Amino acid sequence: MTTARTPAGAAPSRGRRAGRSAGDERETAILATAERLLRQRAFGDISIDDLARGAGISRPTFYFYFPSKDAVLLTLLDRVTEEADAAAGGVFDRLAEDPRAHWRELIARFHATFGGHRDVVLACAQVRGTNAEVRRLWAEVLERWVRAVQAAIETERARGAAPDGLPARDLSIALNSMNERVWYATFAGDGPAVAERDVVDVLLDVWLTAIYRTTTPPVMPSAGTP
Amino acid sequence: MTTARTPAGAAPSRGRRAGRSAGDERETAILATAERLLRQRAFGDISIDDLARGAGISRPTFYFYFPSKDAVLLTLLDRVTEEADAAAGGVFDRLAEDPRAHWRELIARFHATFGGHRDVVLACAQVRGTNAEVRRLWAEVLERWVRAVQAAIETERARGAAPDGLPARDLSIALNSMNERVWYATFAGDGPAVAERDVVDVLLDVWLTAIYRTTTPPVMPSAGTP
DNA sequence: AGCTTAATCGACAGGGTGTTGAGCGGGTGT
DNA sequence: ACACCCGCTCAACACCCTGTCGATTAAGCT
Numbered sequence: 086m087t088t089a090r091t092p093a094g095a096a097p098s099r100g101r102r103a104g105r106s107a108g109d110e111r112e113t114a115i116l117a118t119a120e121r122l123l124r125q126r127a128f129g130d131i132s133i134d135d136l137a138r139g140a141g142i143s144r145p146t147f148y149f150y151f152p153s154k155d156a157v158l159l160t161l162l163d164r165v166t167e168e169a170d171a172a173a174g175g176v177f178d179r180l181a182e183d184p185r186a187h188w189r190e191l192i193a194r195f196h197a198t199f200g201g202h203r204d205v206v207l208a209c210a211q212v213r214g215t216n217a218e219v220r221r222l223w224a225e226v227l228e229r230w231v232r233a234v235q236a237a238i239e240t241e242r243a244r245g246a247a248p249d250g251l252p253a254r255d256l257s258i259a260l261n262s263m264n265e266r267v268w269y270a271t272f273a274g275d276g277p278a279v280a281e282r283d284v285v286d287v288l289l290d291v292w293l294t295a296i297y298r299t300t301t302p303p304v305m306p307s308a309g310t311p
Numbered sequence: 312m313t314t315a316r317t318p319a320g321a322a323p324s325r326g327r328r329a330g331r332s333a334g335d336e337r338e339t340a341i342l343a344t345a346e347r348l349l350r351q352r353a354f355g356d357i358s359i360d361d362l363a364r365g366a367g368i369s370r371p372t373f374y375f376y377f378p379s380k381d382a383v384l385l386t387l388l389d390r391v392t393e394e395a396d397a398a399a400g401g402v403f404d405r406l407a408e409d410p411r412a413h414w415r416e417l418i419a420r421f422h423a424t425f426g427g428h429r430d431v432v433l434a435c436a437q438v439r440g441t442n443a444e445v446r447r448l449w450a451e452v453l454e455r456w457v458r459a460v461q462a463a464i465e466t467e468r469a470r471g472a473a474p475d476g477l478p479a480r481d482l483s484i485a486l487n488s489m490n491e492r493v494w495y496a497t498f499a500g501d502g503p504a505v506a507e508r509d510v511v512d513v514l515l516d517v518w519l520t521a522i523y524r525t526t527t528p529p530v531m532p533s534a535g536t537p
Numbered sequence: 538a539g540c541t542t543a544a545t546c547g548a549c550a551g552g553g554t555g556t557t558g559a560g561c562g563g564g565t566g567t
Numbered sequence: 568a569c570a571c572c573c574g575c576t577c578a579a580c581a582c583c584c585t586g587t588c589g590a591t592t593a594a595g596c597t
Contacts, residue, residue: 107544129441132584143546148586214437215355224502231503250526255513258503262496263489263517270488276450277457277484287481291489294520300476333575358553369577374555538597545592554583561576567569 112150114140119157120204128158128208155216161205162219166226169198173230177237181244184302189289196268196285203272210269227265231257238296247297260292338376340366345383346430354384354434381442387431388445392452395424399456403463407470410528414518419511422494426507429498436495453491457483464522473523486518 118139122131133154137147151157172194180187199206213219235257241247250256267288270278279287293300344365348357359380363373377383398420406413425432439445461483467473476482493514496504505513519526 111544127441133586134584142544144585145547145587146545149544153586211440214440215353220501228503251513251516255505255509256517258496258505259489259493259513259517261503262492263485266488266492267485270484275446277454277487279481279484283481287477287485290477291482291485291517291521294524295517298520298524337575359555360553368575370554371556371578372576375575379555541594541596543592543594545590547588547590549586549588551585551587552583553585555581557578557580559576559578561574563572563574565570565572 111140111142111146115142115147115150115157116160119161123204123208128154128212155212155218158205158208158212159218159222161202162209162222165198165202165205166222168202169195169226170229172198173233177233180237180241181246181304183304184241184246184297185289185293185300188292188296189285192264192288192292193285195264199268200272200281207269207273210273227261231261234261241296241302246303256295260295263291264288337366337368337372341373341376341383342386345387349430349434354380354438381438381444384431384434384438385444385448387428388435388448391424391428391431392448394428395421395452396455398424399459403459406463406467407472407530409530410467410472410523411515411519411526414522415511415515418490418514418518421490422511425494426498433495433499436499453487457487460487467522467528472529482521486521489517490514 115136118136119131122135122139131154133147134144136154136157137144140147151160173191176187176191176194209219209223213223231254235253238247238253238256242249242253251259267279267284270276271281271284290300293302296302341362344362345357348361348365357380359373360370362380362383363370366373377386399417402413402417402420435445435449439449457480461479464473464479464482468475468479477485493505493510496502497507497510516526519528522528
């Protein structure tokens with residue numbers, strides 16, 4: 086009822102049989118159509134018929150490849166979060182070398198990834214309210230990032246670079262939540278928003294002050310700024 | 312096309328004729344039904360027929376009172392934002408007396424207001440993605456709060472209590488965005504969330520460090536902590 | 538050739554929205 | 568007292584979208 090995403094299975098997205106069968110092309114055609122239409126109108130204004138016709142198939146045939154419209158978006162979201170995870174990889178290990186530079190790098194990479202797929206991200210944010218599956222996946226992804234940042238904060242505190250304060254998990258949740266909402270406003274462009282050019286530095290500033298109480302954290306183990 | 316909310320007009324919500332006519336009762340019955348059903352299921356799972364039957368009328372009659380399901384939610388949202396605005400009133404004037412206490416008071420009042428109407432707030436957050444009218448109203452409300460906080464930050468900087476840094480507007484947007492998203496997660500309970508009991512203090516901590524670089528800002532004009 | 542399986546679609550059922558047009562009852566004015 | 572407007576009501580309709588069923592074709596294996 087809530088499991089299947091593609092007919093062949095979710096994670097490694099291996100196609101149906103061995104060699105590239107006709108169905109693979111249809112499946113990617115649906116995905117491509119969804120991304121294209123998302124650039125033009127909101128997810129809610131795209132019908133399954135639009136997706137099917139865009140991929141050159143009939144509506145019932147669409148159901149052979151995806152169980153619902155939302156499942157298409159879920160597949161798209163999977164790709165984006167994988168890309169974001171990959172982009173963040175390794176940054177945490179070098180935090181102590183230069184905290185400001187590396188926190189900035191982390192935020193900047195997420196910004197680049199989300200900005201590069203803003204239509205998909207925006208659509209997900211919009212249906213998260215109505216679709217439990219998207220909500221669940223997003224919660225999972227967020228939980229990973231929250232944990233990673235929490236661990237980084239605790240490491241910085243342990244080496245004496247950051248002062249004690251809020252529970253690291255609560256702080257991590259607050260900062261990650263801020264980023265999500267601020268990016269949404271910036272990309273969506275409705276309501277009060279930070280200019281896209283400034284958003285990384287604005288977020289960075291709040292992160293640094295919340296974690297270190299200063300925008301210029303020390304670089305070596307428990308050493309002051311020279 | 313996008314204006315009317317109630318048949319009689321929006322703002323002061325005066326009923327249709329002079330004395331309480333039958334229609335007034337129907338209208339409030341619809342609103343009450345919406346709030347009641349929202350406590351049980353998601354907004355998307357409530358049909359206009361549910362609202363109409365709950366108020367003891369037929370579906371076409373519903374359209375005599377509201378142009379759409381969303382318009383009902385919009386009316387509910389109006390009430391909540393008015394209450395929040397009222398709750399925030401006057402706090403900014405006394406900020407310098409004791410910044411920490413008064414920022415906390417501000418956040419706590421918003422928390423209480425939203426928490427007291429969490430079903431409505433959650434529903435609005437959910438349809439904001441699909442309904443332009445809700446999006447517009449929310450953006451308007453947020454803009455007011457962003458401006459008020461921005462002004463307060465500038466005042467604190469002018470009296471020397473807060474250091475210069477980010478443009479006050481950008482900082483205000485980031486902090487307000489954080490609150491919105493964190494409250495949403497806390498009230499919705501899906502995904503990583505701060506416990507409801509702690510959320511005010513967590514938010515306060517990030518606000519204070521971002522604005523003052525310390526969690527114990529000075530109380531008198533340009534005086535240090537004793 | 539015969540069997541299986543991937544792939545396809547016409548046609549249907551169901552449920553939701555928004556609109557139309559007709560009807561009813563109580564004030565109000567003359 | 569009569570007509571008449573107007574607030575109010577709903578059955579019935581047109582429409583759109585979703586999801587499913589069953590029949591059908593094409594390709595591969597034995």
